Amino acid sequence: MSKEAWGRWGAADERGAFNSVGATAVQKAVRLVRAGRVFALGQPLSPQTPVPPQRNRMAHLMDQDGGDYAAGAERPDGYQVADDTLFMPVHLGTHIDALCHAWYDDQLYNGFSSNTMRSGTRATRCGVDKLGPVVTRGVLFDFVRYRGASLAPGTAITADDLAGVAASASLTLGAGDAVLIRTGWLETMLGDPDGYFAAEPGINESAALWLAAQGVSLVGADNFAIESIPFTDGKVFPVHQRLIRDFGVPLLEGLVLASLAEAGVVEFLFAVAPLPIVGGTGSPVCPFAVI
């Protein structure tokens, strides 16, 4: 009943549902491009980017800058240069969860022991460096549009909700599709980071299973954890447990979807290219859609 996708792409696989995006899916995705418009779906990254309390806050520091030259730094042949350094959690702003990010029973996706991931080694299995870029058909489920307003915190989007929307829009999901879910949460909570992380609307476990059954390559949303919070029935991050660990489906959190939604499209070319952080449990990204 669990670990449904284990072995599907081989016993050594660490890429999960990204494998479902083959050449045909890529070709199909590029044929969706008509207007030639590109939408960036990533949040700005700065020390003000909201982080949940248990995570480190981003710091951004200059190694050399314009002030150095104003204060007399040398400029050989006139050349001036600036450099900077980041300190940041990988699960910051808009980011992808690698397949080693969440699990249970000490086994990661595809049965790898979680003992493979330690302070001294980082994730030797299912790290974000194993994902690679994906270019595929993106499908937007815009619940702000369907419901006429942003969803309230705790609202659970169910399998029936997703199926109903798909039916009413004559929308068929295909293997390898990237599903993006707009709840309105990110826009609603701008300027209230504490509230943003305290609760959220999102999908529930039934919706996760329905999406997995369609063979999606990725599930994204404009909230911080994809799934509805607070949890119910004693469950803790059930969508993470099922999608990441059992089905090998990477999650894409903190998406900025308002502009894309305003364009009124439901399908488009979608791409995301995680930083190949060796042994990382995720990566900040700037995904994009092309219509």
Add this chain to the structure above:
Amino acid sequence: MSKEAWGRWGAADERGAFNSVGATAVQKAVRLVRAGRVFALGQPLSPQTPVPPQRNRMAHLMDQDGGDYAAGAERPDGYQVADDTLFMPVHLGTHIDALCHAWYDDQLYNGFSSNTMRSGTRATRCGVDKLGPVVTRGVLFDFVRYRGASLAPGTAITADDLAGVAASASLTLGAGDAVLIRTGWLETMLGDPDGYFAAEPGINESAALWLAAQGVSLVGADNFAIESIPFTDGKVFPVHQRLIRDFGVPLLEGLVLASLAEAGVVEFLFAVAPLPIVGGTGSPVCPFAVI
């Protein structure tokens, strides 16, 4: 004679040559996709990723990992989770140079004062957050193929070299194209980081001006600084000075081009989506090509 592109996209512009990629360029790019194959062009990022001596080395630290659970960490409802944090220079591995990265005469691209970029403010003008993702036609100049071997350090690729290759391949550059130059340097120097940063083959100023004249949106290469090093004639980073500051052309350094080159294509869909680091002078990226 300098600052050639200033004002071309308006006095307030901070995006430079990325503006040359309009809807038509995007549409043209997607029509180049045939096989549906995606090539990742980014280096793995780890504490072993080479950095020049003046830059900070990447550190990658776990906030929570499999070892925590092996040692008894609680798992509410069975849920287990891992998290990590990075410390890294933005000009690391495969990365893009924003338009505030290099300049002279205290003026950035489009005439902004470099005093706008300080430790306390970071880059308020021409930061990497201003670039946005770009999807355009990519063109590969594979000098390893043309010359039959990787170029020697210090080799200067000139305007005539580029024009000659273009002519022999019946290749026409168009406005908004992303030009990728393969010198072989990255592959040659794997495992010798000190040597990698001590010198390199690359384009010279004449080649930079020729590329700018074609209206390219971006210049990338498989070396660490695009241009040939050591410098000659008392110049210091002349290509950076001209392309970034005068023409507003972002540079893309440290590309991994061997696999793409082996596929034998010279044009393809190219995409890069910098992290929107507010006021950053660059961003690590994982650019990709689709053929």
Add this chain to the structure above:
Amino acid sequence: MSKEAWGRWGAADERGAFNSVGATAVQKAVRLVRAGRVFALGQPLSPQTPVPPQRNRMAHLMDQDGGDYAAGAERPDGYQVADDTLFMPVHLGTHIDALCHAWYDDQLYNGFSSNTMRSGTRATRCGVDKLGPVVTRGVLFDFVRYRGASLAPGTAITADDLAGVAASASLTLGAGDAVLIRTGWLETMLGDPDGYFAAEPGINESAALWLAAQGVSLVGADNFAIESIPFTDGKVFPVHQRLIRDFGVPLLEGLVLASLAEAGVVEFLFAVAPLPIVGGTGSPVCPFAVI
């Protein structure tokens, strides 16, 4: 009227009032020890240590830990080892302000140009590495005891207040003494970091000038900035401007003074040994008193 101490210890001096602690002062300090009791005066340092909003928060990450071994890390000859890494602002918790930390008119203490302190060079003049450890007579002004309660935020301790206390306690300050001022603020605000940094009781400019006139080597307090906040009369950090820049007196902020105060002593051996951070504007420290 300003820069009173410039040149007092030579034109090249970067150590300021620490120079006033000569061999005699050290000898006098050790003679104050009777009970042989040591009091640590430093706050615990952790990600929970309060920082003002404009500063980076401390992060503390394990490079290797017990969990690694629980998860199977090798132990050659049985040996197990743990390691960790910090990210932290130097002005964190209990810390000393170096003489390059605060200034005006673009001149640091002793007339050094503040252009000597840049992102690329850090502080080449008056960095905390120039201070060295100091062992001297410490004198406690315990206003919690004298006033019967912790001081209210904004309370200004004046020159008359200090002189009055000294007279009533038959206390004479001498050259090189380290003066520690207890306001009760740190204890009052435990658990309310936002409030802690919003205002505070502390000395005013008259008190600072009085202390400087006594020839003290250092002024410390159990608040975050020594001086009373909010400022009055349009002044901004007047005590920092005068003591650090004009008199070369390092400040010691965030002291934990309750236990020492409870011991009922007013003079004691005091020591602080800043980390010799080359070009740093300060250092976290654990000062101590011996009675």
Add this chain to the structure above:
Amino acid sequence: MSKEAWGRWGAADERGAFNSVGATAVQKAVRLVRAGRVFALGQPLSPQTPVPPQRNRMAHLMDQDGGDYAAGAERPDGYQVADDTLFMPVHLGTHIDALCHAWYDDQLYNGFSSNTMRSGTRATRCGVDKLGPVVTRGVLFDFVRYRGASLAPGTAITADDLAGVAASASLTLGAGDAVLIRTGWLETMLGDPDGYFAAEPGINESAALWLAAQGVSLVGADNFAIESIPFTDGKVFPVHQRLIRDFGVPLLEGLVLASLAEAGVVEFLFAVAPLPIVGGTGSPVCPFAVI
């Protein structure tokens, strides 16, 4: 035969041999001060401070500096201020090893499970925050003087060596003494960080046991790991295993001892005040001696 000191200071103790420094030891230490001279024993801390290859390198970044003002930063009431941030391993330069730093059989000093130290919790037992400052009699074993030259790498200082030196100098160690061992290694290897960490002269296990038998509170040296390297007889860090884990004796590495040695004293007031880093495995410090 192992864990000799467990329980000596109570089952809950996490401070180990620092407990052996009672009031009498402090009083005795201050009586050793004659000249009133203070010697700083800490290395400068900068990005150039040598670190072994497996550790993160220090980074030191400015949050605000003189360059900011040269470039036009506002100065309310004339006030100018600089701030900076560190990224650094705690085992950097001159640093103390806490009692959770090294162990075997999954048990730390005093029998605490090493499972108490995880990425998510850091060291909840025997962290460096448990040590507190120590002021005690310091005793210098200056092997550079006794042997007439710096010791060669790999040289093992034995129990007999220490006992012989003590006898010839009529030197008696007492409970709570801090023993500092000068090998000359730090001075010899200045400018050769790779060589510095490749091998070193130092004490062997017999010397460690002899020191523990004298009841010392701390063992320090002017090398990077106290003990002679390369190891012999298949042992790995035997001195760490025995002194830290079995005897609860903190180690103090990377001391700068040349100036103190030149002063020709063998006993003095010694003090070290670790930063109270909650759950840290060590702390950079600036210990000092007073003669």
